[in-house]
Amino acid sequence: MKLLHRQIFKELSTIFTLSLSGFMGLILIGRLLQFRELFMTQSLSALEMGKLFLYLCPFFLLVLTPIATMLSIFLTFLRMSSDNEITALKSGGLSLYRMIPAPLVFCLICTLADVFFSMYGLSWGTENFRKALMDIARTKSQLAIQPGVFNTDFPGLVFYAEEVDDKTSRMRSVFVRDSTRKGMTATIVAPRGEIRTDSKNGRLLIHLEDGRIYQQEKQQLGVLKFSNYDVRIPLADILKGYDVDDPRPKEMAWKKLVRISRAKDRAQGLDERFLRKVDVEIQKRLALPVACLVLGMFAMPIACIFRGLKQQYGLIISMGLFLVYYTMLSLGITFGESGTLSPVVGLWTPNIIFAAAFGFMLRLAVKEKSLRFKIRLPKLRRRSA
Template sequence: MKLLHRQIFKELAGIFTISLSGFMGLILIGRILQFRELFMTQSLTALEMGKLFLYLCPFFLLVLTPIATMLSIFLTFLRMSSDNEITALKSGGLSLYRMIPAPLVFCILCTLADVFFSMYGLSWGTENFRKALVDFAKTKSQLAIQPGVFNTDFPGLVFYADKVDKDTSRMHSVFVRDSTRKGITATIVAPFGEILTDAKNGRLMIHLEDGRIYQQQKEQLSVLKFRNYNVRIPLSDLLQGYSVDEPRPKEMGWDKLLSVQRQGLSSGHDGRFLRKVSVEIQKRMSLPVACLVLGMFAMPIACIFRGLKQQYGLIISMGLFLVYYTMLSLGISLGESGSVSPVIGLWVPNIVFAAAAVVFLRLAVRETTLRVKIRLPKLRRRTA
């Protein structure tokens, strides 16, 4: 039995690795196309692009791990069923129940890995991704502000610095014209300035010291002195529309989500945002459990569809996961709109597939099989 479980586990791990790598490759290619303008404008190196993709990996692994788990178990037991290995094992006195430990342990390990992505990996990735983008924007801004040149790269802002220290990036004799606010134009003059970043809040700003603000609104002109003043640079324009403002619920860490939910309306967020937070919390708990549910659902399904070729098995397994994901997406939409409780919307798919797994496992033990034959229609020519 140890040898049998070891071989099953080895095959499961191999298919899981290949399928997960393939899905990740396709998604990363799509992300390259999505961020192509960002990469080109920021002039990122291959190493910097690789770091950004590494930070995005936990976000995708949270969703891809359940489907890779389901696919690996389905294809493994479909092959064993098609090659009559399961029949041979049953003739030797081994029931299907005695083959469960290997896929069960495999599903538990995948569930634990997905829990790690959900609780820790996702927040680590999003925080570092935002920080990296802000750092790239800061570097570009420092390069854009050349001494003795009026810079107009940022919409609504004009920068000028008489001198720029290359080592510290500290600017001398700074002039800023700010027309980002409607109906108000502010001209700021300061002897010193520098570029600062606030990665936590996704902000990039020009920090000015000991200057004056000449603010014009209609026909009124006011002059203000300041000790310290920050001019915020619009990062959405600098980063080709990618927003690094306040994190959305799906970008928040686990502790942050729980904190916002406990505070409720006192956190300063509206009801819709709080519903999204509740949905995100349930999603991060239900998706890891989906590894166990879908994996144990795939095992009897593969035994029932006996004689099915691997390529068709791949299509069927993807279709079954599409059914699960459609139910999950519907639950997310209903939960965010307030039509149903997030607990119901996010956990119904797991409950339905868990119940189906029990039913199909009994059918598989009774050796109830569905022989599927897929044939291409033949075209016949009729002669007159």
């Protein structure tokens, strides 16, 4: 039995690795095409691009791990069934129940890995991805603001600095003309300034000290004196549409989601829809890791029932079953965010349905009942002239 479980586990691991690598490769190629304008305009190196993709991996692994788990178990037991290995094992006195430990342990390992992606990996990747984009934006801004040159690279803003230190980002004799606000133009003059990044709020700032603001609105002119003043540079313009403002619920750390959810009765200034999204995200972070266990174990009896099926057809069936699961999950997310359905009900119903289907299919597989489909084509009759 140890040898049997070891061989099954080895085959599961191999198919899982190949499946997950293939899915990740396809997604990263798609992201590369999506970010192509950003990469081309910023002249990023291969190492910097690799870091950005690495930071995005936990976000995709959270969804891809369940499907890779399901696919690996389905294809493994489908091959064993097609090669009559399961029949040979049954003739030797081993029932299907005794083959469960290997896929069960494999599913539990995948579940724990997905829990790690959900609780820690996703927030780590999102935070570092935002920081990397901030560094890119800061570098671009430092290159754009040249000493003694009026810079107009940022829509609605004109920058000028008499001196710029590339190492410390400090500037002297700074002039800024801000016309981003409708109906008002502000001219800011300061003896000192500095380029700063606020990665927490996703902002790039031009920090000015001991200067004056000349505001012109219609026919009125006002003068304000300040000690410290920040001019925000629109990151969407620098990063070609990729803004990094306040993180959305799906990008937040687990602790922050729980803190917002528990304090929602006392939360001030938070939209009700935003709070519903937080509750939905919490349930999704819990439901997807459990899906590794549910879908993986569901795939085992399904593969035995569809014995004799070719591998390519098995791949189509497993992908179709996961599509059914993901469609149900997406509907639960939509209904939960709109307030039509409780997030607990919407996000956990797919797991409950597939868990119940696993019990039913396992009984059919143990009784050696299979599902066979016949396609009948209508017969064509010749009509006599």
